[in-house]
Amino acid sequence: MRFPFFKKKTKKQRYTVAFYNLENLFDPKRNSKILDKDYTPDGAKKWTVERYQRKLAKLAKTIVNIGEKDHPYPPALIGVAEAENNSVLTALLHTDPMDDLDYGFIHFDSPDERGIDTGLIYRKRFFKVLHSEPLVLLVDNPGGVRDTTRDILYVKGELNKELVHVFVNHWPSRRDGDVATEYKRVIAAKEIVLKIEQIRLEELDPNIIVMGDFNDDPSSKSLQDLKEGAALFNPMETLHIPDSQGSSVYGNKWNMFDQILVSNSFFNYEKNTHSFDSAAIYDDKSLKEKKGKYKGSPYRTFVSDRYMGGYSDHFPVYAMFTFNS
Incomplete structure (x- = not known):
């Protein structure tokens, strides 16, 4: 925390923008069009209404507290991954304590064979949606068979009346x-770069926020291509410490797959604009394993088919913005 001396106190209007991989937020109903059989009461994971509601309660509590050490109010924008459908997002927004905050959401069903999609949750008081669409990601597996992966969610809107372009990803x-599989994520990066180039042809110095679970670290080729090709700043680069810090763990190694990148336009300080302030991992102790060999790692809902009763296998990440009034 910074304590500047000899500075007159001013009231800062701050806003939290977050991203959270929800770890397979499925409802318990069987949908024959997707591979969700495991997430039913009779499936391998014994996914009951009670377990589903317990997970919703944990996620809702977590989401409203993201960034609480930097700002005491719930996030204005939250990108999410691994949400099955409109139903689970509606249920999440109607779960205490989110139900009292007038959140809305944007979601489109994607071609993903498991039916896990991205979405954008927003506080209607601060964000107005002007346009939204799924950007189809066309990538093939070896042999030319299409990989039915998630679309990229693109939302154009006004954050406190300032125009903002938001991309939510699950690469x-x-x-x-x-x-x-690296080439698939490189293709995803290229798709976003092309869309941002199009936006910049139509708009001078647009505000861009690209967030998601990229399944790559900040140093990976795909993220470097995205950062350089779209002229973005990635504050998550300094947060990743493979031996001890990240947003998820695999094989005793910390990954920083969950990231938020921003355009350089957020480094201006003009009146009625937002300025980037800081970024962090929300790794509150409630979201961590308390003991055993996985102590300190994300407290998961499942390990394989074994029910753990936790939150997610990812920590949320967030960025703080100051509104220059």
């Missing part, structure tokens, strides 16, 4: 190996 996984 192709590393399931078949990080090197073997």
